Amino acid sequence: MKITVQAWRQSSPTSAGEFVSYPVDNVSEDMSFFEMMDKLNNNLIRQGKDPISFDHDCREGICGTCGIMINGRAHGPLKGVTSCQLHMRSFKDGETLVVEPWRANSFPVIRDLVVDRSSFDRVMESGGYVSVNTGGVPDANATPILKNDVDLAFDAAACIGCGACVATCKNSSAMLFVGAKVTQYALLPQGQVERKNRVSNMVAQMDIEGFGNCTNTSACEVECPKEISVENIARLNREFLKASF
Amino acid sequence: MTWIFTFFQSSIGKKILMATTGILLSLFLATHLLGNLMLFGGAEMFNNYVHSLANMKPVVRFAEVILTLLFLAHIISGIRVTLENKRAKSISYKISPGPETTKLHSRSMAISGSIVFIFLVFHLQTFWYSFQNMHSADADFYDVVINSKVGYNNPLIAGFYILALLLLALHLRHGFQSAFQTFGVGDSRYKSLIETVAVFFWLVIPLGFISIPVYFGFIK
Ligand code: HEM
Ligand code: SF4
Ligand code: FES
Numbered sequence: 001m002k003i004t005v006q007a008w009r010q011s012s013p014t015s016a017g018e019f020v021s022y023p024v025d026n027v028s029e030d031m032s033f034f035e036m037m038d039k040l041n042n043n044l045i046r047q048g049k050d051p052i053s054f055d056h057d058c059r060e061g062i063c064g065t066c067g068i069m070i071n072g073r074a075h076g077p078l079k080g081v082t083s084c085q086l087h088m089r090s091f092k093d094g095e096t097l098v099v100e101p102w103r104a105n106s107f108p109v110i111r112d113l114v115v116d117r118s119s120f121d122r123v124m125e126s127g128g129y130v131s132v133n134t135g136g137v138p139d140a141n142a143t144p145i146l147k148n149d150v151d152l153a154f155d156a157a158a159c160i161g162c163g164a165c166v167a168t169c170k171n172s173s174a175m176l177f178v179g180a181k182v183t184q185y186a187l188l189p190q191g192q193v194e195r196k197n198r199v200s201n202m203v204a205q206m207d208i209e210g211f212g213n214c215t216n217t218s219a220c221e222v223e224c225p226k227e228i229s230v231e232n233i234a235r236l237n238r239e240f241l242k243a244s245f
Numbered sequence: 246m247t248w249i250f251t252f253f254q255s256s257i258g259k260k261i262l263m264a265t266t267g268i269l270l271s272l273f274l275a276t277h278l279l280g281n282l283m284l285f286g287g288a289e290m291f292n293n294y295v296h297s298l299a300n301m302k303p304v305v306r307f308a309e310v311i312l313t314l315l316f317l318a319h320i321i322s323g324i325r326v327t328l329e330n331k332r333a334k335s336i337s338y339k340i341s342p343g344p345e346t347t348k349l350h351s352r353s354m355a356i357s358g359s360i361v362f363i364f365l366v367f368h369l370q371t372f373w374y375s376f377q378n379m380h381s382a383d384a385d386f387y388d389v390v391i392n393s394k395v396g397y398n399n400p401l402i403a404g405f406y407i408l409a410l411l412l413l414a415l416h417l418r419h420g421f422q423s424a425f426q427t428f429g430v431g432d433s434r435y436k437s438l439i440e441t442v443a444v445f446f447w448l449v450i451p452l453g454f455i456s457i458p459v460y461f462g463f464i465k
Contacts, residue, residue: 006339019339072340098340105333168342170352171330173256203255212333213256213326215354216423219346231432238429240257244248 001027001088004096005040007052010109013116017109019098029089033076034059034066036088053112059084061225064160067167068113069100074164074223082162082225102163104172106209117163119209120177124161126205127198128181130190149187156183158226165220165228171212176220178206179232186239196243203240257427259322264424266319271421271446273312278453284461288387295376295386320362327355350415351423357416364409371395391461403462407455414451421446 003024010017024040031039034056041051057065061082068083070076076086091097099113107115157180165176182199185191191198214233221230252258283294298305350357375389390396397403421443425431430439 069338069340072338072342073345074342077345100338100340103334103336103338105335168346170334170342170347172333173330175256203257207256210333211256212330213260214427215260215326215330215351216419216426217347217351219342222346223342230426234426234429234431236429237257237260237427237431240255241261241429244252244258 001029001091001093003027003036003088003091003094005037006096006098007112008100008109009052009112010101011050011111013108013110017112021096027088029087031088032059032084033070033086033088033090034084053110053114055114056084061085062160064162067102067115067162067164069098069102069167071098074102074168075162075225079222080225080227082160085225102167104163104166104169104211106172106174106211107163107166115163117161119211120161120163120174122209123174123178123202123205124181127194127200127202128185129194130185131193132190143189145189153184153187156180156187156228156232159184159224159228160226162225164223164225166211168219168223169212169214170217170219171215172210173214173220174206174209174211175214175233175236176224176228176230178202179230179234179236180228182236182239183232186235195239199236199239199243203236259326260427262318262322263326264427266315266322267420268424269315270312270319271417271450273315274450274454275446278450281457282453284387284390284457288385291387291390292385296382296384316365320358323355323358348419351419354416354419357412360412361409361416364405364412367405397458397461398465400462403458406458406462410451410455410458413454414447417443417447417451 004021005024006019006021008017009020022040022044024036024043027036027039034054037052037054044051054068055065057063059066061084064082066083067075070083070086075081075083076090078086078090101107101109101113102115102117104115106119107117110116159177159180161177163177166172166174182202185198186195216230216233218230221228253262280294280298283291372390372395376386379386379389388396392398395402397406422439425435425439
């Protein structure tokens with residue numbers, strides 16, 4: 001395959017960026033999207049140019065580090081898939097791929113396609129933890145939990161904090177991420193002690209970080225690689241209401 | 246009292262305010278439609294209806310104050326939410342996420358709301374305001390609404406009403422169910438119930454309103 005990559009190039013957080021087009025030849029359909037990017041970067045290095053910076057770590061869809069806007073789709077066109085799990089067979093020979101960093105004022109660009117998502121970390125620090133007793137590890141089966149609650153909590157806990165929900169949202173709202181995090185604790189016995197403070201603090205921190213207000217467009221649910229449901233946003237609203245009154 | 250202030254300053258609090266006022270406005274629309282449908286009963290029926298409203302002025306005035314407050318709260322928080330959201334994404338994408346991720350009516354709430362607002366000012370000016378100066382017992386309200394220069398028999402006016410009402414339908418298509426998601430009752434158990442009730446509010450009621458300019462402007 002022949003592919004043209006139109007990539008956002010920005011050398012530092014403060015410098016102005018621009019789109020630059022690069023042709024990539026001999027791309028195999030079986031390559032992952034990132035292998036294609038590696039190939040492009042090898043070409044650039046051989047030409048003595050700066051390679052395109054992009055974030056990645058596990059390359060198996062579990063760490064949440066990667067995240068690229070490809071032709072207007074967060075993590076590319078496939079449903080339930082991270083950028084690193086995307087393969088070139090999802091694209092056509094001769095296609096131009098416009099690759100952009102996540103755009104949200106709470107995710108400032110560091111370089112090229114790499115953004116600073118530490119705003120998510122600060123939201124987690126504000127409430128994404130549970131208190132545990134020190135001492136011996138309790139028997140895992142000692143605390144009975146409803147199957148339905150476990151399932152819902154586990155679905156929410158699948159969130160890898162990639163930020164695609166914020167990236168695709170026209171309001172840069174972080175409600176899907178925060179909804180997933182609040183849910184995974186609120187439904188389990190271990191999360192009860194901090195339940196009310198957690199949701200109040202996490203929403204307050206989310207607002208301080210400058211994420212927008214959710215208008216329920218549900219774009220996040222469509223683009224989330226872990227298919228987190230917007231039901232978690234409803235639960236977040238409910239938890240917030242309960243904690244406020 | 247500070248907690249209430251903090252609540253309405255939070256992103257979720259602002260949305261709760263929008264959703265509450267939006268739902269109350271939707272309920273008002275239902276009662277407003279019931280009254281308007283009297284136009285189909287002819288001049289006498291409609292005039293009697295407006296006179297009976299005029300005879301309970303204090304109640305009507307009270308309702309008008311409440312409605313004004315609802316609209317103001319809805320519009321002001323709508324503007325705030327929209328501006329803050331624009332600020333949260335000041336650089337847009339070269340290729341913006343489109344129909345694969347969101348529906349048009351969900352993306353255009355501020356536009357549909359604003360056009361409904363322009364319509365509202367015009368509507369109040371031509372009908373509500375002129376009614377205020379008609380006190381005599383034989384005042385012909387029907388004539389103002391149907392036959393005057395700004396009445397429905399003017400196809401331009403009728404067309405404007407139809408356009409604005411279609412946008413209101415789009416506004417409520419997203420808004421009605423969205424409000425329940427904001428209240429936190431968006432989970433699957435209630436989804437089908439909410440969607441069924443929503444059809445009444447976003448489709449049936451606007452169509453009811455639209456039937457009036459369609460009939461008097463184009464059919465009759
Ligand atoms: C009869 C008139 C109206 C009714 C019944 C109505 C109803 C609603 C409802 C139910 C919502 C959903 C709240 C939520 O998502 O939680 C909403 C949202 C909204 N409305 Fe209205 N509205 C009306 C007029 C207006 C006007 C005149 C404006 C603006 C000038 C406006 C602007 C907005 C905005 C910006 C939103 C928020 C967008 C969003 O949440 O997606 N609305 N409206
Ligand atoms: S909710 Fe989904 S899209 Fe958002 S951060 Fe978590 S995994 Fe990524
Ligand atoms: S690199 Fe870890 S999820 Fe993509």
